[in-house]
Amino acid sequence: MIVTTALARLGAATLGLLAATGRLTRFAGATLVHTVTPPFYPREFLHACMQIGWLSLPVVGLTALFTGAALALQIYAGGARFSAESVVPSIVAIGMARELGPVLGGLMVAARVASSIAAEIGTMKVTEQIDALVTLSTNPMKYLTVPRVLAATLTVPLLVGIGDVIGIMGGWLVGVNRLDFNSATYLKNTFDYLEPWDVGSGLVKGAAFGFIVALMGAYHGMTSARGAQGVGRATKSAVVAASVAILACNYILTEVFFSA
Amino acid sequence: MIGLSGIEKAFGPKKVLRGVDLSVARGESLVIIGGSGTGKSVLLKCILGLVRPDAGRITFDGADVTGRRSDAFLAQFGMLFQGAALFDSMPVWQNVAFRLLRGPGRRPHAEAREIAVEKLRRVGLGPEVADLFPAELSGGMQKRVGLARAIAAEPRVIFFDEPTTGLDPIMAGVINDLIRDLVTEMGATAITITHDMSSVRAIADRVAMLHDGKLRWEGSVAQMDSTDDPYVAQFIHGRAEGPIAAIR
Numbered sequence: 388m389i390v391t392t393a394l395a396r397l398g399a400a401t402l403g404l405l406a407a408t409g410r411l412t413r414f415a416g417a418t419l420v421h422t423v424t425p426p427f428y429p430r431e432f433l434h435a436c437m438q439i440g441w442l443s444l445p446v447v448g449l450t451a452l453f454t455g456a457a458l459a460l461q462i463y464a465g466g467a468r469f470s471a472e473s474v475v476p477s478i479v480a481i482g483m484a485r486e487l488g489p490v491l492g493g494l495m496v497a498a499r500v501a502s503s504i505a506a507e508i509g510t511m512k513v514t515e516q517i518d519a520l521v522t523l524s525t526n527p528m529k530y531l532t533v534p535r536v537l538a539a540t541l542t543v544p545l546l547v548g549i550g551d552v553i554g555i556m557g558g559w560l561v562g563v564n565r566l567d568f569n570s571a572t573y574l575k576n577t578f579d580y581l582e583p584w585d586v587g588s589g590l591v592k593g594a595a596f597g598f599i600v601a602l603m604g605a606y607h608g609m610t611s612a613r614g615a616q617g618v619g620r621a622t623k624s625a626v627v628a629a630s631v632a633i634l635a636c637n638y639i640l641t642e643v644f645f646s647a
Numbered sequence: 648m649i650g651l652s653g654i655e656k657a658f659g660p661k662k663v664l665r666g667v668d669l670s671v672a673r674g675e676s677l678v679i680i681g682g683s684g685t686g687k688s689v690l691l692k693c694i695l696g697l698v699r700p701d702a703g704r705i706t707f708d709g710a711d712v713t714g715r716r717s718d719a720f721l722a723q724f725g726m727l728f729q730g731a732a733l734f735d736s737m738p739v740w741q742n743v744a745f746r747l748l749r750g751p752g753r754r755p756h757a758e759a760r761e762i763a764v765e766k767l768r769r770v771g772l773g774p775e776v777a778d779l780f781p782a783e784l785s786g787g788m789q790k791r792v793g794l795a796r797a798i799a800a801e802p803r804v805i806f807f808d809e810p811t812t813g814l815d816p817i818m819a820g821v822i823n824d825l826i827r828d829l830v831t832e833m834g835a836t837a838i839t840i841t842h843d844m845s846s847v848r849a850i851a852d853r854v855a856m857l858h859d860g861k862l863r864w865e866g867s868v869a870q871m872d873s874t875d876d877p878y879v880a881q882f883i884h885g886r887a888e889g890p891i892a893a894i895r
Contacts, residue, residue, distance in 0.1 A: 426750065511734075518697050519732040522725070523746045523796075524718040 414606045418536050421528045431534040439500050439535065439601070440542025444549065446499055447492045451550035454487050455479055455557030463566050475566065476573045477580035479558035484585045485645075488551040490637050493596030496543055497629040501604040504535055505625035508608025509618040517609070532605040536598060543597025544590040551589060588644045595640060596633045603629035648673040648836055649694060649804070654703035656689055663689050665860035666703070676830055676837040678847050680882060681857035682891060687840040688729075690857070691806050694838075695724060718750065725797035725835075729809040731789040733781035739792050740777035743767060746800045766795040770825055787818040794822070798829055805830065807839040811846050823849035844883055847871075856882065858891065 458479050466472045508531055511517050520527050555577060562568040604625045611621035649671040656664040663686040671677045679687050692698040694705055696716030705713045712720060733742050743763035747754045754762070764774050770791040781789055790810065797805055807826060811819035823846050830837045830850075839850050847854055848868055855865040856879050864871075864879045871879060881889030 428749075507736075514730055515728045515732040516734055518692070519726070519728055519734070521697055521716065522695060522721060524721045524750055525745075 410610070411602075411606055414609070415602055417528055418532050418602065418605070421526070421533050422537060426529065428530055428534055431530060432538055435534045435538035436542050438503075439496070439539050439597075440545060443496050443499055443542075443546055446495050447546045447550050448553045450491050450495050451483070451488060451554035452557040454491055455483055455554030455559075456561045458482055458487065458554075459558035459561040459566065463562075472566075473576065475562055475568070476558065476576035479562075480555050480577045480581045481585050483554035483558070484551045484581065484589045486589075486637075486641075488554055489547045489589045489592035489596060490633065492547045492550045492593065493543065493600065493633045493637075494630055496539070496546065496597065497600045497603075497633060498626060500539065501600045501607075501625040501629040502622050504601060504604025505608040505611070505622045506618060508532075508605055509611030509621040512609065512611050513613050513618060527609070532601075532609070535605055536601040539597035539601035540594050541597070543600070544593035547589055547593030548586070551586060584644075588640070591644075592637060592640050595636055599632045599636060600629045603632065648675075648708060649838075650704075650706040651690070651694070652704050654690065654693055654705070655701045656686070656693060656698060657701055663860055664693070664700070667857070667860070667862050669855060669862055669865075671836060671838060673836055674834055676827075676839070676850055676852045677855060678851035678853070679838065679840045679855050679857055680842065680844075680847060681840075681863075682882070683842070685857045686860050687857055688808055691726075691808060691838065691840060695721065695726070695806070722746075722750075722752070722800065723803045724806065725800065725802035725804070726806040727790070727793045727797045727808065727810055729812055731781070731793035733789055733792055733796070735781045738778050738780055739767070739772075739784070740764065742781065742792060743795045743799050745796065752800065762799065763795070766799050767792070769798070769829070770795045771821070786813050787815075787822070790814065790818075790822055791825070794825060794829070798833065801833065802835065804836045804838070805833075807837065807841075807850075809841055809843075810839060811841065811843045816845070819843065819845060820849070826850050844885075847883075 459475055462475045462478045462482075463472055466474050508517075511531070517527050517531075520530060559570070559573055559577070562573045563570045607621040607625035607628065611617050651667055651669045654664050654667040655662070663684075667686075667690060669690075679690065681687050689698055693700045696712070696714060699714040703713070704711060707720070707723075733739075734745070740760050740763040741748065743766050744754075744759040746752065747759040747762060748756070760777070764777055767774070767776060772788065772791055772795070776784070776788065776792075781792065784792065794810075810822050810826060814822060826837070826839070827850055829835075837850070839846065841847060851868050853865065853867060854871045856863045858878055864874065864876050866874065871883060874880065877890050880886075881891050
């Protein structure tokens with residue numbers, strides 16, 4: 388009896404997960420179709436670029452600065468164990484560009500943007516603003532989802548690129564001021580060992596993470612249940628789902644880009 | 648003009664509509680009354696294509712429009728939502744001119760604003776309101792802006808969902824009079840759903856009562872006042888005792 392109940396619950400949970408995955412996949416497909424079919428809403432797209440890209444710059448920049456600085460200290464301490472302190476500049480640069488820049492940037496954007504998109508669209512849903520859009524001959528997918536997803540996919544790589552530079556600068560500040568590196572040597576070592584694909588792969592990751600963040604925010608907002616509790620749950624789910632999806636996607640992309 | 652036959656809709660195990668038959672003539676003002684949860688709002692959403700009925704047929708000007716929601720079809724409708732449903736990210740005038748600023752019937756910015764200010768004036772709001780945001784308005788003003796948005800593109804059919812809910816009796820009277828005047832002036836067809844009997848008397852050419860997912864009764868306001876239907880009599884007199892409470 389206990390085994391049967393446990394199996395039934397496992398089955399129900401699995402079916403629920405598969406159904407949710409199916410709904411999300413259909414939502415993503417519909418988003419892509421609406422992205423390439425008119426009408427387009429350029430004002431909403433530019434507004435979303437400001438909200439998602441420009442206004443996320445401080446938080447992503449600060450995250451990168453402190454991460455780069457801490458990374459330099461850690462690599463110096465680790466490298467000192469086998470007299471390899473000189474690798475600090477190149478490892479900080481490679482670590483930031485390939486991994487920490489896109490992942491931490493993506494997670495910070497997830498916290499800031501997925502929550503705000505889910506809360507905004509969820510509130511619009513429970514106050515009938517989404518229905519009002521439809522009665523005004525405006526497709527909510529085209530008007531609300533597409534501009535946000537497109538803006539996040541295009542601006543998060545830019546944030547990652549800027550974050551890479553700031554992160555490397557954080558490592559340089561610590562390297563020169565705390566670890567007694569020569570400034571010119573530090574910068575030379577940084578750029579000598581950094582390859583274009585180290586940066587390019589991070590930017591591609593940034594685009595994928597931007598897509599995930601906005602998609603999760605819009606999906607959970609659009610499927611929000613009624614009331615303040617429904618919007619709260621949608622916001623929480625959007626951030627959790629976006630964060631987990633970013634980490635999983637990061638592993639898959641790293642396998643694809645760098646596995647031997 | 649609008650015909651509904653055998654409309655059924657269930658949400659999970661809950662059957663909200665159980666076969667509704669109803670027709671509305673061109674230029675007529677129909678008011679649908681009924682208790683909370685009897686499916687009045689769902690019925691309007693079925694006509695607009697926001698909710699797809701499980702069974703039944705909806706016709707508009709003789710054409711089958713069941714579950715359809717093309718832009719050309721929706722362009723003929725305006726709707727005032729219960730909570731006004733104004734877009735709080737944009738100022739009042741852009742709410743009113745929303746349809747005029749986008750889509751195939753798009754007008755230049757200045758012209759759209761001019762029309763919005765004129766529609767606001769028509770619902771008793773001055774031009775100083777145009778640049779405020781919805782959150783800065785009182786409930787009555789929000790309803791008026793919602794009304795201005797519903798009529799901005801001069802639709803052929805206007806739906807009013809609980810137009811006086813949450814308003815004081817004087818403001819409710821103002822909104823009722825505005826609806827009556829606008830519908831008469833525009834020659835539009837109107838469907839209003841409400842619990843408010845003062846709205847019914849001010850707005851209705853014909854009244855229909857929805858109960859338990861079905862059309863229980865329909866007739867004129869005079870017939871409503873003299874009917875011996877126990878459901879209608881209990882509802883319009885607001886009695887706690889009667890068949891409706893017994894069923895609940």
